Amino acid sequence: MTQYRAALFGAGEMGTTHAHNLMADGRLSLAYVVDPSRERAEALAAATGARVAGVDEAFADPDIAAHIIATPPRTHADYLDRAARTRAHVFCEKPVDHDLPRARACLAAFGARAAVVQIGFNRRFDPDFIALKGALGAGRIGRAEQVLVISRDAEAPPVEGFLQSSGLLKETAVHDFDLIRWLLEDEVAEVFVMGDALINPDYLRVDQIDTTTTTLRMRRGTHVTVLNSLRAAWGYDQRLEVMGSLGQASVGNLAPHQVVLSTADGIRGEKPHQGYFQRYAAAYRAEIAAFATAVTTGAAVTPNGQDGIRASEVAEAALLSWREGRPIRL
Amino acid sequence: MTQYRAALFGAGEMGTTHAHNLMADGRLSLAYVVDPSRERAEALAAATGARVAGVDEAFADPDIAAHIIATPPRTHADYLDRAARTRAHVFCEKPVDHDLPRARACLAAFGARAAVVQIGFNRRFDPDFIALKGALGAGRIGRAEQVLVISRDAEAPPVEGFLQSSGLLKETAVHDFDLIRWLLEDEVAEVFVMGDALINPDYLRVDQIDTTTTTLRMRRGTHVTVLNSLRAAWGYDQRLEVMGSLGQASVGNLAPHQVVLSTADGIRGEKPHQGYFQRYAAAYRAEIAAFATAVTTGAAVTPNGQDGIRASEVAEAALLSWREGRPIRL
């Protein structure tokens, strides 16, 4: 039944997740798996009925309707450059590129086709966040006054593992910045960041911080607080709350199961999921389904490259705020 | 400012609680404390500004406006007989008497004054249960179809401690039967009890059971399930739920504080209060306040002696159901 063929770049955990979600969706068939690790590519190809291919072969096939880029961040721009020269829709994990001018050039190369480049901001597709946005949009809580985003990873990486990273603000908080832009349908006007290495002072040796408290003022005045950390002993902590003129709406964490145990030691519930693949399983499915819809109908995607740029601009300003210890206007 | 004088019979934990609540309320002044233990009576008298007295002296004082009977159950009837011959209001812990004919005779002796004998069914005064009854009465959940009462003590007594007890159904479940009568404003039509000694089979040696599952059918058809047990490792477990034609209403447990801890071991809340003095602290205050209002205004009390009899009748039928293994109609 499927006729739209897709090429997947990157057979790591992210690419594997997308591949399985594509299979379950059924509308795009995975034609190629591309990965520098032959072993990894073959394993995923075998599991999905796809074929292992090289980069050139995958981009040269004129019958590919969709390129899915799930490779490391530093390689996104090169793949996007190649994809820009095809006629396919493109799904690319964030960021477009950590260097903003490079990212802008990358998208410019798509010209009129920029509308078909979907960026992997998965949280926009979470059913709980969508329901919260729906309540806000329906006026149930009035005008947003103060928003709170808590977004803490479960386990901090070792210092060495952080050497190549673009850091907490550009890697993690950027997701929250996109979430806020989408949720409030508003742009960031000002950002102030308090950032420290509270978990491990050694992070500072590699010019990294592990804990940030970010305050945003949106153009329409809403205050947004984003709490980020590389570690939460109690599980991947992902919460969202909007305090509005007529009410408040919130989304808490999700856990693997709902059993509550009451004993002489107290009342105990299961801790939240340990990572994003579990917490956002439904969001990853929905994000690829939305992409499949765009591919099969020729429609524009959302979030698109421009959304990717905007979120990165906020992250860049946040980084500057931290370095200079002052609020930055956008 | 207070002018109404009260006599308290029983300086145990229950009597002490009533004494302190009387002081805080301020409308009745405690004149006498009566207790076979001189030491206990003196301690409470010292703490409350009352005077230690003998039974005869207390009942002989014509200026006592209120007798408060918080002595062991087997003595209630004798004290009530004495109180019946005064002009005072009476507050008596449940039961009137474990022997129903004796209990009925006891109340009959009050004649026209039966309306001033308040029975200590404290749960009717709990703010949560009152709010639940309010929601039901306002039609918020429609007609009650199925009701669930969970009422488990925190710690089971030793077998010896149970020798004098009238048992789980007549000591504990009777509170739940009164609660249901009050909540539904309906009478029990049928009762079926499944009872066992699941905690300690030795209870059977003294003709006692520790776990009962009681099903009631009310006159208007509502089904009520009452789960009783002598033990709940997780604290004094007191829950109430009504499932109605339009909705459901429930009240859960209360804990000493609301702190929630999330760690690598899960999400932990404090376990419920350990006993009734903590769980029903507000109810005990309100019950004495209601009695003080009746004393100072000369009004009728609620729940009254008749309510005490009715609840005991249900408990008696429940006991029979357990002994004979069949449903009993009232």
Next chain:
Amino acid sequence: MTQYRAALFGAGEMGTTHAHNLMADGRLSLAYVVDPSRERAEALAAATGARVAGVDEAFADPDIAAHIIATPPRTHADYLDRAARTRAHVFCEKPVDHDLPRARACLAAFGARAAVVQIGFNRRFDPDFIALKGALGAGRIGRAEQVLVISRDAEAPPVEGFLQSSGLLKETAVHDFDLIRWLLEDEVAEVFVMGDALINPDYLRVDQIDTTTTTLRMRRGTHVTVLNSLRAAWGYDQRLEVMGSLGQASVGNLAPHQVVLSTADGIRGEKPHQGYFQRYAAAYRAEIAAFATAVTTGAAVTPNGQDGIRASEVAEAALLSWREGRPIRL
């Protein structure tokens, strides 16, 4: 990759759910869809890549490894008789047959192959119930003393729609009886049912009741209360709680999303899912996956036909208890 071919009998909502779950699982390929309604059969066949077939054709194909029976209850026995004469594994929705002797004969016909007949008691596969059973099995709450099952449908059928039904106890409560047997790994020793037509007295005209309060005593002494009703205005109400010697464990309802709204009207959460296809979506997937594992490995299934019989025996005794107004021993 799939090589095991399956035939599906029944293209209604249940059959359609199984068909989609089979596709997502990937290990069994759906070869035939059989349904008296040609239109319904063709729609499902088109969506799944299967072929519409007649009953005879489907049973005659010697290469079918799995028969999936999702037809109306009264037809199960006939299909099982046919399936017994093949070499395939069988998945059959409950009950085997509402007539117990017929059901027993049906399974007897499988002879040594009885171990390959899986009965559709989906709740055993719910992740929350599995986690609760795990906690119980690990001794976290000690020995089960009192168990509570609340199982109320969201919307009651019209009286006419109930004419063909075997009733609340045999249609709905039977799921709860199986759940309890599985959870406690124990058998029912005694049952007492209080049953009424509280929602609609007209049900009595067709010899049906809409509200039942069932008390079970298990062989090892545990008390179980099952509250069933044809209606819960607040959504499909599916709760399970075990009170044990060392603690308590419970599972509450699941809702479509987790947003909590706080406004001047109070704090509002979404009501539970409206029906079993939503509430037990994960369980339906896991149940078919377990069946696929049995088919592809040749293993025995669980729950099997014997489990189906046992649960029906309890339902039958429950019905008798209601009719005769007395507890029934099994």
Next chain:
Amino acid sequence: MTQYRAALFGAGEMGTTHAHNLMADGRLSLAYVVDPSRERAEALAAATGARVAGVDEAFADPDIAAHIIATPPRTHADYLDRAARTRAHVFCEKPVDHDLPRARACLAAFGARAAVVQIGFNRRFDPDFIALKGALGAGRIGRAEQVLVISRDAEAPPVEGFLQSSGLLKETAVHDFDLIRWLLEDEVAEVFVMGDALINPDYLRVDQIDTTTTTLRMRRGTHVTVLNSLRAAWGYDQRLEVMGSLGQASVGNLAPHQVVLSTADGIRGEKPHQGYFQRYAAAYRAEIAAFATAVTTGAAVTPNGQDGIRASEVAEAALLSWREGRPIRL
């Protein structure tokens, strides 16, 4: 039994609350009620058995062991000046004075007696906050990394009512600053405030703001976010959360009752208490009890005048941060 005599200045809602809590505590007897409104003073005196007195008379009585100042903020300093010349303990609502030099001079006048001036930071006495501090102190959640305080009043005052106010930061947030100092046993090192008039732009006409998002860095590095607002349609919103190296601890809102209603419209709980007299009822009782203990034992109080100054210094810095749009170091 009571022998310690107290004088109360201010018979408004706050003074009335203290008077009733004193009565229930029993250790201090209220000798004088002082208030410019004769009517108000007489009503409270009548209810408490105290006598109406003028300021001079009250301060002249050498047998007064405790002065309780519950008058409007601008008058505190004058009353403290008078109290400094007595030998009594002093309980004074916050702030000492909105002018910091004046406040410091005021306390200096007490000399060695500064340790007996208790400031009315009631939240330190809330059982939930105390339990949370206990968990933190016991190392249950490790080292505090990020703290969140949400503190929103239920109803915003009219613009005119705000003319005399020292504003959201000095009136309300100062409570949160004290709470944080107490909770973390640490001092504020840096503060950044984003402040706006989101509820009512007219507040800006009287140089006021209604919504502030404050970020603090404590000396030991902990980040603290304080969200303040003059309005929360969903009730007085008072929450506290600590995210630490080993876990997280939180306290949510309290409501008048715990009934949960589930209907076709969803699951509804009662909204939080409407104001501080309800939410912090237990804290107000405990605060006066702590003061009574200090009075009757001659012990030092906590929080004392120095705590009052410190919290005001943070509020002053916060105000400067808002006015200048930059972080301020203390």
